[in-house]
Amino acid sequence: MNDTAVRYLQMVLLIPRFPNSITATKLHQKLQDLGHKIDKRSIERDLNKLSSGNSPFPLTSSEGRPAQWSWLREAEVTHLPALNPATALTLELAHRHLAALLPHNALVALEPLFKSARKVLDETAQLGLARWSDKVAAVPENQPLLPASISASVHETIHQALLTEKRLEISYRAAGQERPKRYPVNPLGLVSRGGAYYLVATARDYPDPRNFALHRIASATLLDDPAIKPVGFNLRRYIAERSFELPLGGDLNLELRVSPWLAGYLDERKLSPDQTLTPIRGHEEQRLHATVANTDQLRWWLRSFGPNVEVVKPASLRRKLAEEFAEMAELYQG
Template structure:
């Protein structure tokens, strides 16, 4: 491959997509840094010549700014390898809900290029991988909640730019809406729900807002207030997404049937989990877990395959719930 072609190839890769742009002098500096000895005049001639073959646009300003057209398939320089195309296809399929709107817009030509590469490859091997893989949510699958796309885009922008925002929000258990000034901190996707972690006004308490309950967002030209020592991973580990009912951990003792305990042998409930055989039908589980509502949902999901032994107050809680359930079914039969 001759030097001129290599230089022009490098030029095409250095030109941004519209609305960003680059002038000939900046291109020359990049090419010199990359080891190409080229004059400014040669750069200008190359740009004019390349614009007849590729979707390059010039804004006519001084100095002239060059861009790829916003819909151009820039990744054809060079073409995507099948493995890279597969990666972009999986990103499109599974990460779309959590990517900022501007990022998605920038990635659209890449997604189209990836689809084209995979479609042009034989229908076996890496090209067939997207048809062979699915990611499913845990448990009974519900339809995802509907999100206001404009509000979502503005919240993502506020998070990226670390700006405050005015939010009109519909609380889960109240009619009407509430209005807050928020400081966005992070996003968490749990099952099919996207949560924004933020603080209100000048407070430091971290709050979770479900994006599908956000009705309106207005960006504010004010820096977001950060939470001292906030760490997203530590926040998640604290059990905040398990609907904490108390800060203490629980040393639980639960009897399972053998069938009910089978998956715990492969997927332990905690680092200190122990399973003790009681008899041919019963296994005793001991584990240290957070005190969450989610723990209760999980245990109830086993139905009559589980019996809570301790702590005693948790056993009483399940006993009372079982009585209420029995009464409800008795009323239904009457």
């Protein structure tokens, strides 16, 4: 490959995608740093040639002075080396499952890459790997629910606040309330859970983080003030401390009497590392012991198995569920 071809190749690799841009002067400096002995005027001629109608490179320039050079926003991504099916498949699956967690401007910037990945998969459809995305799926364990409607502007503003670490003023309607209330919040993170999305933030000047469902945020305004982050806050630790499992406090030494099929299921997918299953003499059921977090989610899970599980201990949880099931029985008898 001759020097001119190498220079052309390095030039197009140095030019960013719109809305980012580079001037001929900056490009000239970068090429000199790479060892190319060429004047700025030659760079300008090269740019005009590379952006001509006969060129395979979709380059554009601004009309102002100095001209700002960019790849077209919608230009197909050119890879050196080209995307292989395995990389394209990874990008396709990432787009399918992570799009809602990516900032809007990142999605816009990555769309040509996702488009290129889809094209590679279409062109290699005869390969088993290219059809992999049609052979794998994620199925929710619980009853699937339609996702709640989230305002696109709210979603984008929250992403922007997290990126710039700025405060927000939100109009939020809490569960059970008819009208939203407005107050400033310090955004700390965005979490996906069960098909819904939650903004983790502190409200006003209170130090304790709260979870705000995005579908209950009527509007969000980005403020100029920097967000105030609690000392030592870590999103992963916050989630690990069961802040998304509606904690009621402490752990429970749980004792259950479970049906044979449920015993088999829980023998494969344990409730806790210390779980034990033991036969009950003269019965098909088995006795289960486990140390678990005391959460509302545990109660929802126990209710879902109906007569296939009986809470033996703790006595307080047994009484609570007994009262609920008595009310349910009365409801259905009526």
